[in-house]
Amino acid sequence: MADGLAPWARKRGPELLARAEAEAVAVLRDALIDAALAERGGGVSTRPPLRQAAPEAAPERDVPSGEGLWAYCVLRAGEPLPDDVQGVHRASALERVKAGGLAAVVSRVPLAEFGAVPLRENLNDLAWLERVARAHEAVLDRALARSTIVPLRLCTIYESEQSVREMLERERESLTRALDALAGHQEWGVKLTADGDRLAEEARSRNQDVAVLEDELGSRTGGGAYMLRRRLERQVREAVDALGADLADQVHAELQDWSSDAVALPPQNPELSRHEGTMLLNGAYLVETDRVDGLRRLVAELEERHRALGASIELTGPWPPYNFLPGGRTAGLA
Amino acid sequence: MSQTNLADILERVLDKGIVIAGDIQINLLDVELLTIKLRLLIASVDRAREMGINWWETDATLQGAGSDRELDSGQLERENRELRERLERLERQLGVGDGGSGESSRQGTRASDG
Numbered sequence: 001m002a003d004g005l006a007p008w009a010r011k012r013g014p015e016l017l018a019r020a021e022a023e024a025v026a027v028l029r030d031a032l033i034d035a036a037l038a039e040r041g042g043g044v045s046t047r048p049p050l051r052q053a054a055p056e057a058a059p060e061r062d063v064p065s066g067e068g069l070w071a072y073c074v075l076r077a078g079e080p081l082p083d084d085v086q087g088v089h090r091a092s093a094l095e096r097v098k099a100g101g102l103a104a105v106v107s108r109v110p111l112a113e114f115g116a117v118p119l120r121e122n123l124n125d126l127a128w129l130e131r132v133a134r135a136h137e138a139v140l141d142r143a144l145a146r147s148t149i150v151p152l153r154l155c156t157i158y159e160s161e162q163s164v165r166e167m168l169e170r171e172r173e174s175l176t177r178a179l180d181a182l183a184g185h186q187e188w189g190v191k192l193t194a195d196g197d198r199l200a201e202e203a204r205s206r207n208q209d210v211a212v213l214e215d216e217l218g219s220r221t222g223g224g225a226y227m228l229r230r231r232l233e234r235q236v237r238e239a240v241d242a243l244g245a246d247l248a249d250q251v252h253a254e255l256q257d258w259s260s261d262a263v264a265l266p267p268q269n270p271e272l273s274r275h276e277g278t279m280l281l282n283g284a285y286l287v288e289t290d291r292v293d294g295l296r297r298l299v300a301e302l303e304e305r306h307r308a309l310g311a312s313i314e315l316t317g318p319w320p321p322y323n324f325l326p327g328g329r330t331a332g333l334a
Numbered sequence: 335m336s337q338t339n340l341a342d343i344l345e346r347v348l349d350k351g352i353v354i355a356g357d358i359q360i361n362l363l364d365v366e367l368l369t370i371k372l373r374l375l376i377a378s379v380d381r382a383r384e385m386g387i388n389w390w391e392t393d394a395t396l397q398g399a400g401s402d403r404e405l406d407s408g409q410l411e412r413e414n415r416e417l418r419e420r421l422e423r424l425e426r427q428l429g430v431g432d433g434g435s436g437e438s439s440r441q442g443t444r445a446s447d448g
Contacts, residue, residue, distance in 0.1 A: 068358060116358050130340055137343045154347040157358040171354055178352065189342060268341050316342065322350035 068114055069097070069106040069158045072139045073149040073320070074168070074175050077103045082142035088135040089113070099165035100172045104152075105143060106164060114157055123155070140320040148183045150175055151320035178325050185260060185286050187324060188295060188317035191268075192251050192281035194244065195310025199278065202309055203239035210235050247309060248281040251302050258298055261286040263323050277310060284323040292318075 070088055077098045087094055087107035096103040112118060122128040136154055143149045158164045168175070204210050213232045220228055248264075256262040267279035287295050296315065303313040 071356065114358070119358065129344075133340070133343050133347050134338075136347055137338070150352060151347075152352070152354060153350075155358070156354060156356040159357040163357050167354060167356075171352075174352065265345060268345075316338070319342075319346065322346040325350070325352045 066111050067108045068111050069161065069164055070109045070114065071152050071156045071158060071164060071167075072105045072107075072136060073143055073151045074102055074104050074179075075143065075147045075149045076179060077101050079103065079143075079147040081105065082139055082146070085138050085142040086135060087139060088132045094139065097161050097164040097168070099168040102168045102172060102175055104164050104168060105139065106158070107139075109157065114155075119155060119157075137320070144318060144320055148179050149320060150178045150182070150325060151322050174326065181326055182286075182321050182324065184289055185321065185324075186289055186292060186318035187321040188285050188287055188292070188315060189319060190251075190255055190281065190283045190285060190299065191275065191279060191314045191316075192248060192283075193275055193277035193279050193312050193314075194247065194306070196240075196278045198308070198310040199243060200236060200240050203243040204236060206243070207235070207239040210239060243309075244278060244280045247306060247311070251306070251313070252281055252283050254298065254302060255283060255285050255295070258291065258295055259285040259287050261324050265323070275314075277312065284319070286321065286324040 072087070072094075077096075081094055081096055082105065085094070087109075089107060089109045092108040094105055094107050097106055098104075113122065122132075133154055140149065140151050158167065210232065213228060213235060217225060217228050217232060252262065252264055262283060262285045265282045265284060267282045268275065285295070299313050299315045303311055
């Protein structure tokens with residue numbers, strides 16, 4: 001991620017430094033005024049002394065003690081506990097809490113870190129979020145290897161085992177339905193990227209309007225040429241978008257035909273997901289387990305077929321079936 | 335073991351799935367804020383910039399050591415960061431601003447299977 005932002009940082013560096021300098025000057029000025037006022041009259045300053053630690057934002061915030069139960073997923077009560085994996089809090093082992101023929105996989109977490117108030121702060125700390133999200137996902141991965149699971153969202157936390165049991169009872173119907181629907185299936189992710197330049201080249205050669213405009217441009221000069229060039233640029237951009245969308249639709253449609261269920265998620269940001277090229281499709285597919293080999297072959301074949309556009313298809317999985325839970329949100333983030 | 339792309343994980347564990355309430359309720363406003371931030375992670379940075387959302391741009395830890403700035407700017411950067419933190423505290427007290435400060439995160443790639 002830092003790599004992606006480096007060029008940006010280079011560009012904005014001088015401006016940031018200038019801003020920092022201005023801020024530093026402002027602080028110095030305040031400090032000098034404070035000092036001067038203090039010397040003259042002692043305590044005339046209306047401003048709290050600079051060195052005094054700023055009062056914390058939430059004075060009512062007392063650190064909670066005790067433990068909560070972090071829930072990872074729900075599976076059938078007879079299924080084994082995922083092994084060889086650590087939970088979101090290193091010191092605690094995974095446990096099962098059972099009720100109504102179902103079991104929730106949980107582990108104990110200190111409320112000092114996972115209580116409502118600290119949690120809110122921690123969620124805004126990307127390093128913390130990354131560690132916890134990866135740990136949560138690692139448990140699901142292990143569970144997934146042996147059982148059908150209903151994955152729970154990050155930060156589903158209970159105060160007691162009793163509370164977990166009540167949840168299992170309360171949600172039993174929808175959980176059971178989800179387990180039934182997901183049995184024998186796996187979620188796989190497919191990301192289609194294409195080479196931007198080759199896409200543009202191809203779009204140009206396929207688009208009649210572009211060819212006409214290019215011809216016309218050759219015989220124009222001055223303001224007319226400028227306007228024409230702008231139109232040509234727009235035309236090319238639209239042609240590229242259309243070609244990309246078309247390619248994504250084709251690939252998605254074929255994968256969808258192979259799957260029990262499918263959903264197209266918003267493409268990821270290249271600066272942060274670090275993929276190369278233009279991401280045209282970010283899809284999730286629910287596939288019967290014995291059709292997964294076929295999915296692999298299909299992906300390879302699709303990649304080969306669209307090689308001319310610099311297409312590259314990444315297949316990842318199996319994932320916890322987050323995108324295919326009945327009643328779950330599948331609309332994506334966009 | 336291969337490292338999975340963080341964006342792949344986050345777009346699943348945070349935004350998808352059956353909504354089952356836990357006992358610990360997270361302030362919806364803050365979750366909203368979090369969602370906005372994560373949208374930036376996995377959706378369009380450009381669009382976010384257009385909207386004036388740019389928390390990561392002011393986050394020193396996200397800018398990493400990749401830049402080739404002069405060494406003596408380190409002091410100013412540090413000062414800048416401290417000032418920002420102070421500003422954030424003040425904003426929090428006033429109830430404005432997002433008050434959050436993300437941290438750098440590693441990006442890994444999951445082994446490609448195709």
